[in-house]
Amino acid sequence: MCGELRLADAGKKVVLMGWVNRRRDLGQIIFVDLRDRSGVTQVVFNHELNTAVHQKAEVLRNEFVIAATGTVKKRDHDTVNTNIPTGEVELVVDELRILNVSKPLPFLPSDTVLANEEMRLKYRYIDLRRDVMQHNIELRHKVALAIREDLSGRGFYEIETPFMTRSTPEGARDYLVPSRVQPGSFYALPQSPQLFKQILMISGFDKYFQIVRCFRDEDLRADRQPEFTQIDLEMSYPQPEQVWETVEGFLTAAFKAAGHEIKTPFMRMDYDEAIRKYGIDKPDLRVPAFTDVADCFSAEDLETLAINKDLPVIAIRIPNVGELSRKERDDIKPLFVSKGGARVFEDFKRIEGKFPDGAAKVRAKAEAAAEDLLVLVVGSRQVTGGEAHPASKRKVTPAELAIYASAGILRVALAQKYSDRHKLFQKGDYRFLWVTNFPMFEYDEGEKRWMAAHHPFTSPHDEDMDKLESDPAMVRALAYDVVLNGTELGSGSIRIHRQDVQSRIFHALGMNDAEARARFGFFLEALEYGTPPHGGIALGLDRIVMILAGADSLREVIPFPKTAAAKDLMMEAPTPVTDAQLRDLGIGILRK
């Protein structure tokens, strides 16, 4: 192939097939860089050596597909190209076949400046010819293969589950597929194979995995596509630790396939601790945790600063930022998102001026060096109705959570803004983390009811089982997330395997027996026929590959992604369909 020839191949007669990546026509001699997925080789058409072939080569243009037959030649010393692996040789052509021509292209795979994304997506087949995209897709293949091999080696079966399944409104919106045979009825594309994999445990398959497409009809982000790929797995009789070991195992294999060593076991952290130290359930461990410095100030100082003394006073420290200009300090404010009345003191120098004692204690407690940036996030004095909140008895109260969350968002924003100063974001620095012991329920202020924080099939902690009805706020879930550098890679749990417990959960979520049966009757029934304890997890393959590729959008590692409006610009999907198709399905379209 085009990227494989080396000095040792000199003298061999070979055929290279590929695209004309670049052509350099010097008159009596024409050089063509011939490209395929393996790389490029320079091929030479020399008028002096072979007039007929040289003449034929004069018509070659960008992206023509050719077969060049000739002899591999060691390049003269002064003509070696050290920039490419094949640079010590070239192919002297004595037979040229033009396999296909190409119109002038909207952009070239060899272009040094990238076309904008709209262009790239419309002509995705050209974009994918670029070496970066070829590499990303190859990486994706290697990672998926390594995961398959690892899980298969651990005794997991890869089992396919249906794409045409049942809509279960709760959670993300479903993509619906109308049924022709049952007019008015719809299948739903799975948001995940959750119930199928649990049923596979009930069916005795013990260890299941699947690298599977999932579908969610929600708005997109750089790290969210409407169809995405999960590494989904489930096992019978596990402790959470066994699921974690399995994940650590296949991630080790996957990262090794991408050329990275990672250390296991991963760090573990309670949800509460993650919130207190990082203000978020997916902390980026590369940046220092923040510090509660409420005790550094006197009551009078807090009063003067109009800081709520009952709420945390968070010091965010970003190392090595150095002195900030007036404008740079002003630029911090817009990064701050206030929840629950949280306020920001972006100018620590002023606090040092007015409250030198307190500020010195803050510096000491936060272990901040002189060149580190310090920013305080505090509660405002009046707290509104905190005690009335159903979750107010939690270790981290809703009022505190608001301060932590505001500080958490600002910490990440500052870390990103000053990444070239603190240099904590080094390529290949992978900090994995298990976040555990999530609360079972989150309170939905809009609907005034408890919602499953993970999903309704997650098992509560054994010792919290008695609080399901009496005190749902305090029930912890046997749920866990695996986090890498601030990105949630995956989420899993030990599941409920007893029908009575599952019913109690549905009740806690405000669903009566009839509703629960109507939605999940088949599943509740299945639980009654000898269900083994089971649990599992699902990880986003796209996100893993994105991080390994050093990309900042999933679109860079998905061959045919969709735009923010969930469109495919190449195929131009979705489209309206014919009236005949709609009639067949018994569907009418409402016009605005």
Place this chain on the structure above:
RNA sequence: GGGGACGUAGUUCAGUUGGUUAGAACGCUGCCCUGUCACGGCAGAGGCCGCGGGUUCGAGUCCCGUCGUCCCCGCCA
């Protein structure tokens, strides 16, 4: 649903306070060139300034709307 950025040759971009014929680079076409490798040189073609309204003597430039792409919030059990 909300906020922000962008939209000018095939492509990536520049275009001053609203003022003559809208520029550059790459790509494309033709000619020249035997050691280039982001080859070089000369000549040339190529524009609904996203679209629709408005303000103005005059709009790529200002205003309103609309469409498209990206980022963020909401949303993503």
